[in-house]
Amino acid sequence: MAKKENNNQAKSCEDWLPIIDIKGSYIEVKGANALEGNQYVTGVRVEPKNIFIQDELVQSQTIRGLTNFYNTLDFEFWLMCCDRPVDINLYKSQLEIMYADATSQQQRKLIAEDLRKVDKFIGPEINAVDTEFYILFKTSVKQTELIQKRVSNMISGLASAGLNCRQITEEDIRVLLDSMFNDSERVEFGTVMSNV
Secondary structure, eight states: OOOOOOOOOOOOHHHHOOEEEEETTEEEEOOSSTTTOOEEEEEEEEOOOOGGGSOHHHHHHHHHHHHHHHHHOOSOEEEEEEEEEOOHHHHHHHHHHHHHHOOSHHHHHHHHHHHHHHHHTOSTTOOOEEEEEEEEEEESSOOHHHHHHHHHHHHHHHHHTTOOEEEOOHHHHHHHHHHHHSTTOOOOSOOOOOOO
16 A cells, blocks of 8 residues: 655744735735735734723713724724733832822821732742734735724724723734734744745
């Protein structure tokens, strides 16, 4: 019996990840087919806001604002969130400086309470994270005017819902990709590309 040839050769990451390059606030990706050409992905980073500590009126206004915002989007988009590790020690040292500079006993008491809370989050088994939210979209070509119009509309639409956001940066893109592919571990080494 003749051996069948194995056509499933090992593929590199570049073969299944469509990412070509990261340029400023854009991710350049391969199109689905040769006719489509390269595509560009960008979007906004939305600052987290816990609406559930607000009164019911503010909660319903925010939800209504988000509903109106989503209904205005006439293009495909993705909602994404990722966790970014937080250095609690940096926050603790800032609190210690504030404690030393505090002028009143009440300020010192409040800062001391925060310092005790911070100590509960420090330890090898505890991973403190910030959750970041993104709304991304793609265009078939790098139409700067169209992209900026969409980003501007997203920023103003989210602002009307009481949320702050800004266009993503190269750093945001790298954090998002690290979160998806590297379990939120930042990769510091360079990318190895192969033309084989």
